[in-house]
Amino acid sequence: MMRKRSGVLVVIVTMAFLVVGQSSASGHGAAIRLAATVVTAGDSLALTGEGLGESADITLVLESASFETVLAAVRGDDHGRFATVVRIPPEAPPGAYRVVATAGDDTATADLVVTRATADEKELSDPGQQTLDGARADALELDRRRLPGEAGLAWGVALLLVVLGLWLSRKRE
Amino acid sequence: MQIEDQAIGRKTTRLTDRLALHGLDYAIPTVATRLPYFLGAMTLTAIVILAATGAYLAQFYQPSPFGAHASVVYIIEVAPFGDLARNLHWWAANAVVASILLHLTWVFYRGSYRVPRELTWWVGVGMLGCLFLLFFTGTTLPNDQEGFEALAHNLAAAEWMGPLGVVLTHAFTRSTPLLARLYALHISVLPLALFALLGVHLYLIRYLGIHTHPGEERHGATFRKHLQRMTAYGLWLVAGLIVVSLVWPRELGYPAVAGAEVTKPPLPFLWLVALENQWGITALALSMPVIFLMLAALPLVDRRAVDSRRGMRWRAGGALLAWTVLIALTLIAALVPQQQHLGM
Numbered sequence: 001m002m003r004k005r006s007g008v009l010v011v012i013v014t015m016a017f018l019v020v021g022q023s024s025a026s027g028h029g030a031a032i033r034l035a036a037t038v039v040t041a042g043d044s045l046a047l048t049g050e051g052l053g054e055s056a057d058i059t060l061v062l063e064s065a066s067f068e069t070v071l072a073a074v075r076g077d078d079h080g081r082f083a084t085v086v087r088i089p090p091e092a093p094p095g096a097y098r099v100v101a102t103a104g105d106d107t108a109t110a111d112l113v114v115t116r117a118t119a120d121e122k123e124l125s126d127p128g129q130q131t132l133d134g135a136r137a138d139a140l141e142l143d144r145r146r147l148p149g150e151a152g153l154a155w156g157v158a159l160l161l162v163v164l165g166l167w168l169s170r171k172r173e
Numbered sequence: 174m175q176i177e178d179q180a181i182g183r184k185t186t187r188l189t190d191r192l193a194l195h196g197l198d199y200a201i202p203t204v205a206t207r208l209p210y211f212l213g214a215m216t217l218t219a220i221v222i223l224a225a226t227g228a229y230l231a232q233f234y235q236p237s238p239f240g241a242h243a244s245v246v247y248i249i250e251v252a253p254f255g256d257l258a259r260n261l262h263w264w265a266a267n268a269v270v271a272s273i274l275l276h277l278t279w280v281f282y283r284g285s286y287r288v289p290r291e292l293t294w295w296v297g298v299g300m301l302g303c304l305f306l307l308f309f310t311g312t313t314l315p316n317d318q319e320g321f322e323a324l325a326h327n328l329a330a331a332e333w334m335g336p337l338g339v340v341l342t343h344a345f346t347r348s349t350p351l352l353a354r355l356y357a358l359h360i361s362v363l364p365l366a367l368f369a370l371l372g373v374h375l376y377l378i379r380y381l382g383i384h385t386h387p388g389e390e391r392h393g394a395t396f397r398k399h400l401q402r403m404t405a406y407g408l409w410l411v412a413g414l415i416v417v418s419l420v421w422p423r424e425l426g427y428p429a430v431a432g433a434e435v436t437k438p439p440l441p442f443l444w445l446v447a448l449e450n451q452w453g454i455t456a457l458a459l460s461m462p463v464i465f466l467m468l469a470a471l472p473l474v475d476r477r478a479v480d481s482r483r484g485m486r487w488r489a490g491g492a493l494l495a496w497t498v499l500i501a502l503t504l505i506a507a508l509v510p511q512q513q514h515l516g517m
Contacts, residue, residue, distance in 0.1 A: 038244065096246065140425050145250075155415075168405040
């Protein structure tokens with residue numbers, strides 16, 4: 001009986017942490033949402049946001065390590081809410097981006113991947129009739145920046161496994 | 174102190190009983206403690222890494238012709254540990270191919286495919302087939318130029334096969350893209366088949382025991398000791414794969430341009446290009462089935478119950494010849510300029 005009660009308690013506490021985590025994820029209320037997380041350069045993208053000042057001018061910027069452009073400037077409502085559709089510039093190189101919405105001191109960001117237009121459905125089902133222009137055999141230049149400590153952690157795990165293996169191989173049965 | 178030792182001893186016994194570890198204490202031949210006998214275990218370790226990293230990558234991958242490439246960019250650039258997981262997946266796949274081919278060579282050299290281990294051999298050949306198909310389907314998934322060309326070759330070979338290959342063509346269904354169907358094969362059908370065969374393979378090895386030649390000690394070691402060394406090698410393999418993944422990350426090509434043929438396949442399939450350059454798509458469609466049929470026929474051709482030194486020498490020569498041809502074809506394919514094969 002006691003075990004059952006403590007089990008229920010653990011579930012309740014866990015749920016409470018989850019709820020708190022959910023609400024703190026959007027900071028003090030400033031947030032933007034994208035209709036898609038992956039978009040082709042040149043295509044349109046719907047955005048909504050909230051908590052960005054009161055009737056403030058909001059600037060929407062698309063940025064990466066090598067490219068930055070202002071997508072739009074919009075006016076938020078009394079609660080800092082806005083909804084707009086922007087066009088991703090066709091010249092934006094493929095890769096990972098951030099969409100940054102700024103209104104005074106309030107800032108909200110969202111991750112976005114921009115990709116180059118790929119073959120369409122017809123090309124995919126009938127590869128024999130298409131142009132060969134633009135095909136490249138080399139590798140795409142990618143931003144392989146890892147999370148802080150990611151590489152260090154991986155090296156550490158590798159070292160630990162080597163040591164564990166040595167211990168095991170020398171251990172008597 | 175003595176009481177404490179007794180208590181620890183009792184706990185160890187309880188744990189050993191609960192985990193049925195006594196079952197691992199059975200005797201195995203002394204020869205099985207040599208390095209070549211760990212090649213199968215190395216393959217298994219790499220398969221486990223593939224399953225773990227594959228499950229993680231599946232959280233971010235989008236199996237559609239329009240979203241696949243972008244989602245791989247996302248995996249590399251944005252997903253936490255995504256780049257590392259993808260690199261590990263790639264290098265583990267290469268490790269599987271290398272270790273299983275070496276394992277196959279060793280089993281062939283030792284003549285362990287003969288009576289009564291024919292079924293163990295056939296199941297192993299089936300697993301080799303599954304692993305090659307897993308490697309191939311995995312190559313197509315990023316939908317970059319290399320992946321798209323692999324898909325186009327798949328289509329050409331499937332069409333060459335006629336009704337037998339229709340399931341691997343666009344004509345089979347218009348409701349789901351071929352890429353999505355290959356993804357389904359990659360993450361469900363082939364792994365299920367692989368693990369079912371693996372279960373049978375391991376059971377047969379346990380039941381029939383390790384093959385020994387006359388004069389070799391049959392009960393000189395225990396499986397538990399073997400497992401201990403196997404785990405050590407497995408840990409080193411994982412460590413090595415992590416290091417290789419950090420130093421040489423797997424590249425991603427540009428989004429596919431349909432109709433072009435400008436890339437060469439990854440190393441395990443490179444030898445096929447040399448054949449395809451010479452004999453076209455027929456060589457591509459036939460070479461793998463012919464090789465697998467030859468492997469499957471081996472226990473039926475060599476039915477001698479007793480082995481001899483001469484037989485081992487012949488097999489060593491055969492294995493050497495096969496590896497020489499494979500390496501020569503791979504080198505030729507790597508060095509000659511890229512050719513158009515599909516008449517696009």
